[in-house]
Amino acid sequence: MTVSKAETLPIRSGGDVVRVRQRVRALAVEIGLGLVDQTKIVTAASELARNTLDYGGGGDVRAEIVQNGARKGLRLTFEDTGPGIADIEQAMTDHYTSGGGLGLGLGGAKRLSNEFHIASTPGMGTRVTIARWK
Numbered sequence: 195m196t197v198s199k200a201e202t203l204p205i206r207s208g209g210d211v212v213r214v215r216q217r218v219r220a221l222a223v224e225i226g227l228g229l230v231d232q233t234k235i236v237t238a239a240s241e242l243a244r245n246t247l248d249y250g251g252g253g254d255v256r257a258e259i260v261q262n263g264a265r266k267g268l269r270l271t272f273e274d275t276g277p278g279i280a281d282i283e284q285a286m287t288d289h290y291t292s293g294g295g296l297g298l299g300l301g302g303a304k305r306l307s308n309e310f311h312i313a314s315t316p317g318m319g320t321r322v323t324i325a326r327w328k
Contacts, residue, residue, distance in 0.1 A: 195261065196260065196261050199259040200257065201217075201256070201257055202257075203255050203257065204252075205247050205252055205274075206247070210247070211240065211243045215236050215240045215243070217257060218235060218257065221257055221259060222235050225266045226328050227268070231328070234306040234326060237306055238306040238307050238324055239255070239324075241299070241300075242270070242324070243272065246273075249276060250276030250319060251277075252274065253272065253273050254274075257269075257270050258271075260325070267308070267326060267327040268325065269323065271321060271322070272321070272323075273322075274320055275319040276320065277317065278317055278318055278319055279312075279316070282312060282314055286299075286312075287301060304324075307325060308325055309323070309327075310322070
């Protein structure tokens with residue numbers, strides 16, 4: 195897999211969450227994703243950016259345009275150094291929330307993505323990587 199474009203965006207405020215959504219949409223358009231796929235990756239990115247801010251205390255997202263053979267995709271890696279997730283399995287269940295989020299949660303973000311990976315260590319932080327392929 196090759197990365198043709200990469201950038202890192204800070205997530206420190208609600209305004210940053212809006213900027214992440216806007217940038218993800220622009221990158222999705224750039225690689226030629228259709229409207230439905232754009233909406234899916236933007237919605238997942240919005241939820242994960244909000245989680246990074248609200249539960250992780252802020253962090254960053256690395257956005258990458260990737261190519262695997264003839265396939266082009268958008269890979270997003272959200273990372274924070276917050277309290278981490280003690281029970282990932284519980285956090286992945288539908289409607290689970292530890293706060294006032296959208297209720298879409300990690301499980302919803304997973305369903306909206308073609309690829310999803312989460313790693314979290316209590317006291318160390320969380321990293322969630324998603325991808326959407328054209």
